[in-house]
């Protein structure tokens with residue numbers, strides 16, 4: 001029925017606005033646990049988001065923002081321990097139902113399920129975070145809707161490298177042209193494009209709205225909903241009020257017709 005077989009979703013910023021009020025306070029709580037006076041403000045965190053992956057972000061912060069910090073001999077172990085604590089805080093927050101899915105996400109997931117469109121995730125974050133977010137913010141059955149969860153350290157190089165999308169495609173056993181990706185950031189877009197996906201929808205958020213989305217099939221402020229029509233930031237999207245499978249199909253056909 002549709003010209004594509006699978007939807008591949010990014011997680012942070014795309015399925016839910018997890019960064020500012022989810023990951024960021026979890027990092028800060030882990031720093032406090034460890035007796036560190038580091039505190040990532042909303043603005044600083046926006047800058048740090050250029051570095052994908054929590055462990056990589058902590059390392060970057062130490063190198064660039066705390067050059068005088070007397071790092072322990074086992075810096076990798078120190079960062080891994082801090083990051084484990086951070087994941088614990090983040091999972092606690094999710095289990096309290098703290099972070100809702102973005103408008104339209106459940107609608108699109110349900111529609112994909114009804115239409116036998118396959119679902120996958122390609123994300124930089126830790127795998128437990130993905131399952132917990134889907135479970136607590138979507139419903140206990142939602143993690144099982146995803147055939148593939150490609151996440152975190154399963155690949156050596158995180159976004160913007162294409163590795164995580166390559167892994168998702170390999171596990172789906174699909175060509176890039178059979179998929180539509182949904183992302184929220186320039187790093188995510190670059191990762192998807194690098195793996196050969198051309199039908200990439202970007203739904204921006206407060207942290208990513210001014211990034212360079214050259215190459216995206218469409219950039220919008222979200223998936224939209226009954227009382228919240230989609231605002232298009234780049235690309236053409238005439239005739240649709242919200243982004244559903246039919247809209248993605250038209251986007252997918254257009255991208256591949258002009259390729």
Ligand code: XBP
Nearest residue numbers: 011012023052053054123124125126
């Ligand atoms: C976003 C990220 C992640 C999260 C933190 O991933 O860069 O690093 O901020 O997650 P995506 P971890 O948009 O690809 O979902 O601390 O678990 O790495």
Ligand code: MG
Nearest residue numbers: 010012013184
């Ligand atoms: Mg993202």
